Amino acid sequence: MYQKFFGLRESPFNVNPDPRYLFLTRQIQEALAALTYGIQNRKGFILLTGEVGTGKTTLLNRLLGWLRGQRVATAYIFNSRLSVNDLFDLMLAEFEIQCESREKSQIVLRLNQWLLDRYRAGETAVLIIDEAQNLSPDVLEEIRLLTNLETSTEKLLQIVLTGQPELEEKLKSPQLRQLRQRITLRCRTAPLTLEETFGYVTERLRIAGANCEPIFSKEAIEMVHTYSCGIPRVVNLLCEHSMINAYVDSVRPVPAHLVEEVAREFQLDEIAPVAGAGFTAAGQAANTQSLLENLDELLGRLRQMGAAAARERKS
Ligand SMILES: Nc1ncnc2c1ncn2[C@@H]1O[C@H](COP(=O)(O)OP(=O)(O)OP(=O)(O)O)[C@@H](O)[C@H]1O
Ligand SMILES: [Mg+2]
Structure with missing residues (x-):
């Protein structure tokens, strides 16, 4: 419905981690480069962290697409409440390794043999674990042991x-120091700057089929940035709902006041309202300071929303 009104082929602001929509900020480019470099050069153990909703899973999906294109064997695990047995079962299933035994020692032996076969054939294998901030110390310890599967070189x-930044905190615990020491590369995702928010919104609209006619006013995008603190998931939420409201009101481009209404609907105005501080140097500095102060609260709320959605999915 609203897509047609704006001349789009599809919904530009879905909240699923569709890698076609990946917008390459400098930080995302660096993370992608570190991930591909680390894998190609068999660096062993790479850590990717970033705040909730800043694009980690979307980035991993892009990486997975690339790896599959290169015919690299991959196992993607995102159930962070898994047990040690689940970890091994999932790895075997994802890598399509046959193993008669249920004994962990036998499974590791079989895995090692399979990895050596691949190595001899000049191939590698990649295990990707998403949402790792909730993994138990037992599972993290098993992951450490997996890094011991190696040749002499x-x-x-x-x-x-x-995982989210709690993962970094977790890895600082003395119990996990051996795991931390094995990390060879680290990369991060981060909230968007104002300039990146403009690029992000424009790029998503372009991919969804927008022509040159503006869909959001400049002030509306500034407002989106203010209320979202540059977190892509919140940017999507604000843009999607503002477009629906603009369609209902038959207005185009989407004006700033509609973004503000949506922000109020989602109670974002209680945590990030410095809209209109202007874009003078002083106004910008005040905005940045306020965004940082409000980020924690917004992230806390996002996490609650995520947890509630997960509970709903389970029930
Ligand atoms: N760089 C980006 N380019 C395009 N879309 C993005 C980008 N970053 C985030 N998004 C969009 O924002 C939403 C949230 O992204 P994603 O699920 O990847 O975040 P996350 O960091 O994995 O969050 P969580 O910590 O909750 O797992 C998705 O709709 C995703 O497509
Ligand atoms: Mg994610």
Whole structure:
């Protein structure tokens, strides 16, 4: 409905991590480069962290697409409440390794043999674990042991461990120091700057089929940035709902006041309202300061929304 009104082929602001929509900020480019470099050069253990909703899973999906294109064997695990047995079962299933035994020692042996076969054939294998901030210490310890699968010169299994910043905190605990020491590369995702928010919105609209006619006014995008603190998931939420409201009101481009209404509807105005501080140097500085102060609260709320959605999915 509203897509047609704006001349689009599809919905530009879906909240699923569709890699076609990946917008390459400098930070995302660096992360992608670190991930591909680390895997190609068998660096073994890479850590990707970033705040909730800043594009980690979308980035991993892009990486997965690239790896599959290169015919690299991959296992993608995103159930962070898994047990040690689940970890091994999922790895075997994802890598399509046959193993008669249910004994962990036998499974590791079989895995090692399979990895060596691949190594001899000049191939590698990649284990990607998303949402790792909730993994139990037992599972993290098993992941550490997996980094021991190596020849005298190279790691046989490349591991990408991904999670929210709590993961970094977790890895600082003395119990996990051995795991931390094995991390060879680290990369991050981060909230968008104002300039990046403009680029992000424009790029998503372009991919969804927008022509040159503006869909959002400049002030509306500034407002989106203010209320979202540059977090892409919130940018999507604000843009999607503002476009629906603009369609209902038959207005184009989407004006700033409609973004503000949506922000109020989602109670974002209680946490990030410095809209209109202007874009003088002083106004910009005040905005940045306020965004940083409000980010924690917005992230807390996003996490609650995520947890509630997960509970709903389970029930
Ligand atoms: N760089 C980006 N380019 C395009 N879309 C993005 C980007 N970053 C985030 N998004 C969009 O924002 C939403 C949230 O992204 P994603 O799920 O990847 O975040 P996340 O960091 O994995 O979040 P969580 O910590 O909750 O797992 C998705 O709709 C995604 O497509
Ligand atoms: Mg994610």
